[in-house]
Amino acid sequence: MxxxxxxxxxxxxxxxxxxxxxxxxxxxxxxxxxxxxxxxxxxxxxxxxxxxxxxxxxxxxxxxxxxxxxxxxxxxxxxxxxxxxxxxxxxxxxxxxxxxxxxxxxxxxxxxxxxxxxxxxxxxxxxxxxxxxxxxxxxxxxxxxxxxxxxxxxxxxxxxxxDVHPLGFFYNKTLMQQAGLDPAKPPATADEYAAALDALKGKGIQGHWASPFQFTGVLSVQSLIWQFGGDMFNPESNKAIWAEEPGVKALTWFVDLVKNGHSPKNVAQDADAIALQNGKSAFNWNGIWNINTLKEKKGLEWGVAPLPNIGGEKAAWAGxxxxxxxxxxxxxxxxxxxxxxxxxxxxxxSLEWAKGGQVPARKQVRESADFKALTDQAALATQVDDLHFPPPVPGIGDALAELNKAVNEAVLLKAEPAKALADAAARADKILEANRKKYGA
The missing domain is CATH 3.40.190.10 (Periplasmic binding protein-like II)
Structure with a gap:
């Protein structure tokens, strides 16, 4: 992955x-x-x-x-x-x-x-x-x-x-101002996010481009599944549970970005991130490494914050x-x-490493004044207790690849979220079973 x-x-x-x-x-x-x-x-x-x-x-x-x-x-x-x-x-x-x-x-x-x-x-x-x-x-x-x-x-x-490299919320300050939004107060809740998207749409701006690819669409959907109280796998990690209600809610919210006109229907790979840079989209959920990429864009007014809490629980994907x-x-x-x-x-x-676009794993470094001076990285470091990783199971990426397919189908409007997730979960369960035999788990 x-x-x-x-x-x-x-x-x-x-x-x-x-x-x-x-x-x-x-x-x-x-x-x-x-x-x-x-x-x-x-x-x-x-x-x-x-x-x-x-x-x-x-x-x-x-x-x-x-x-x-x-x-x-x-x-x-x-x-x-x-x-x-x-x-x-x-x-x-x-x-x-x-x-x-x-x-x-x-x-x-x-x-x-x-x-x-x-x-x-x-x-x-x-x-x-x-x-x-x-x-x-x-x-x-x-x-x-x-x-x-x-x-x-x-x-x-x-x-x-x-280190930890979490997903974060990047926003184009110029576009927010054009829509009458306060760039000093990026939306942090589901209601605030919906209102911001509607305000942007009213100015002809598709505010959040929904990527059908793992980068960053699938990572966003995973974050949303956790926010809605769900998970990728059951506690034993022998069954995919992303097709349960939290998963359906999460993917439906993401697909609705397309259906409600906040995103184009066919977003190309990386086009969501590039749209933010080019002033075509106001919001982009991306990895912390995006900080240094945006810093290189002269004239771009941007900000970064923890992911908005859409589902009710604070959560974000991280590597x-x-x-x-x-x-x-x-x-x-x-x-x-x-x-x-x-x-x-x-x-x-690892403070020097943090400058490359990471959150130090060591608490001592993360809580130092020198790290906090890296304000963009420090903003995303506030999520550290709300981050999620895949379970430590051999071959888990093989099973997660099926979720990638489900997100792709749903965002491209080729399948409804519930069916796409259910079909993917059934395929993933077979992979999990095969991997248990393969790795002797």
């Missing part, structure tokens, strides 16, 4: 890849005093022999330079550890990583989206990190509860949270990047310890 999401983000930002480094091999490490690794999981640093760590991620967009800067700072402060960052498209990354790990050519450190952790844990691509959390004294109180629990699978921790440690075919205590030192370092210094 996130692979497509990030690809959409890159199109909008107009960012190219930072370059795909060599997938194997290592360069000359930095000098450092010889000695033994501390063996404490990285809690007290690393004083062993010089070691080089491969670090893979998919930060090919505007966030990439921010992570590269953190890597450079780490290398400058750790004479006996050299981290080499290799960047590739997320689609390639998720394909290459399992193969590289199984052949003994995988990296020592990697980043994963939270909805990929369970799948890769079940495939033995990544190793449990409970020892890391204990050694570094990391606990739930250090993080937002939802993002901390999202890194667990089958009672074990596989991810150390780096999360999490550090994980791929399994090493040949155990290496020095690499394992040094990798843990790096994870803890970046986790604590």
């Amino acid at each position: 996130n692979t497509q999401l990030v690809s959409r983000r890159l199109v909008l930002a107009g960012a190219g890849a930072l370059g795909l480094g060599a997938l194997t091999g290592c360069g000359e490490g930095s000098a450092g005093k010889p000695g033994q690794a501390t063996g404490d999981g990285g809690a007290k640093g690393y004083d062993g022999p010089a070691v080089e760590l491969d670090f893979w991620n998919g930060f090919t967009g505007g966030d990439g330079p921010f992570m590269r800067k953190l890597v450079e700072q780490f290398n400058a402060e750790h004479a006996n550890i050299k981290v080499k960052m290799t960047v590739m498209q997320w689609a390639d990354y998720y394909t290459k990583l399992p193969t590289a790990v199984s052949s003994g050519r995988g990296p020592a450190i990697a980043i994963m989206h939270v909805d990929s952790l369970a799948t890769n844990a079940a495939r033995n691509v990544i190793e449990p990190l409970d020892d890391v959390a204990k050694a570094l004294d990391l606990k739930q109180d250090d993080f937002a509860e939802v993002v901390w629990k999202a890194g667990e699978f089958n009672g074990k921790r596989y991810g150390i949270p780096l 999360s990047h999490q550090f994980c440690l791929p399994k090493l075919k040949t155990p290496d205590t020095n690499k394992s310890t040094a990798a843990r030192v790096f994870v803890n370092y970046v986790s604590q210094k």
